[in-house]
Amino acid sequence: MVTLKDIALKCGVSVGAVSKALNDSPDISVETKQYIKETASKLGYRPNFYARTLKTNRSYNIGILFDDDTNNGFGHAFFSNIMSSFRRVMEFNGYDLTFIARNSQDKYTYVEHARHRRLEGVLVACVDYNNDDGILEILESEIPAVAIDYISDKFACVYSDNYNGLMKLVEHCIEMGHKKIAFIHGQHTCVTEQRIKGYKDALQKHNLPFREEYLIEGEYYSIDITYQRMRRLMSLPNPPSCVIISDDYCMFGAQKAAYDMGLSIPWHVSVAGFDDIRIAPYFSPPLTTVRQDAFLFGKTAAEIILYDIEKRTKSTHNIEIPTELIKRQSIREI
Structure with a gap:
């Protein structure tokens, strides 16, 4: 089993530095964290998440709120690719993902679910953000959150041009x-x-x-x-x-x-x-x-949440992702 000492020897740093990097401590630079995490991954290091949670009193858990009236869910390619990219970045940084759901009989709101589960951040993706007041409530709460395909000056958003x-x-x-x-x-x-x-x-x-x-x-x-x-x-x-x-x-x-x-x-x-x-x-x-660059959507959203968690802040800036015209044969010249 790969230990922190093995990673430290490979990276040429102290065991303490490895521990801080894997726990996203602000005492370690972003470049050093990236290097240590990549080395740990290559060596096959698997952290004990339960022990880390007890030690740090953090959940290392990110919520996914996907409200979809069309019933296509993540079976739709665009949202599926966003989720794939988002998950990859979050898992690389040691976070688990949890889906947030609420039925009509549920007395708890989305934000209450998130607080109960001690979620450190939330990714929100839905077709109509104004369809449920609970969606805007969690986005405007103290929890680091990003809305996909929405525009607002009250919370962080990622959307296409x-x-x-x-x-x-x-x-x-x-x-x-x-x-x-x-x-x-x-x-x-x-x-x-x-x-x-x-x-x-x-x-x-x-x-x-x-x-x-x-x-x-x-x-x-x-x-x-x-x-x-x-x-x-x-x-x-x-x-x-x-x-x-x-x-x-x-x-x-x-x-x-x-x-x-x-x-x-x-x-x-x-x-x-x-x-x-x-x-x-x-x-x-x-x-x-x-x-639409779905993979950049997911990566950008993940980076915003990770930044807010590390800095203990709440971003409100909006990021526009460039689009690209793809010309094929379904439009005939007349």
């Missing part, structure tokens, strides 16, 4: 000759508002009229609702030549609607998505979309 992502996508559609561009967007959240603004500004920039009937509210990660909205759009007297879908997962609904109406993609109607999930290149035709 949704405005420029959508704007560049619309401009690409215009470059391909499309003037009748529709957008099936998700629920009205701050993320959606940024995307709608990007959509409208791109049309205005290129002197194209905004048509109310081309902007339709759908629902994130809902194939059924996207199917209905796509049929409505393509049944208009003057249907769009290109339709942007709220997320790649919903493209299954859009494709089925087109197929059922006897329309071929991209010959009769072009389509584009958002997220660039792993299967996006394998749609038929391969899907043009906007890539």
Whole structure:
């Protein structure tokens, strides 16, 4: 079994320094901590978490609050990749993850659950943050927390550059000759508002009229609702030549609607998505979309929480993750 002494000999430092590094003591520099932790991992060191908890009176436990009305959970590729990245960073730094749940009969709030379990930080990810007051309560509490895909000046948030992502996508559609561009967007959240603004500004920039009937509210990660909205759009007297879908997962609904109406993609109607999930290149035709860097999302969120734990502070800054336009064959040049 690898001991602290083995790690100390390998790193050329004292046993005390190794102990402090593995316990995230502020007395050790970030670079030295990283080096000692990497060495410990390579040597196969496995800490005794129970003993460490007793010694330090800390839980080394991070909460995950994932509120999902769509019932897709972490089966959705975007959130799954965020979680994978977040978990990797947290486990590397010696933390366990615990999911926070609350049913309608539960008398405890999310923040009460977190305090009861002595969680040192919380990652929050949900579609609609305003759907449950308990979600905002835990984000605004004293517990270090980060909200994914939300914008606020009251707590730390990590989100994509949704405005420029959508704007560049619309401009690409215009470059391909499309003037009748529709957008099936998700629920009205701050993320959606940024995307709608990007959509409208791109049309205005290129002197194209905004048509109310081309902007339709759908629902994130809902194939059924996207199917209905796509049929409505393509049944208009003057249907769009290109339709942007709220997320790649919903493209299954859009494709089925087109197929059922006897329309071929991209010959009769072009389509584009958002997220660039792993299967996006394998749609038929391969899907043009906007890539969100899910792994950077998770890494950034983890680093904010770790910083707040170490410094005993509560961050309120927002970090915007760049997006990238991915051009494939689902948009036809006309």
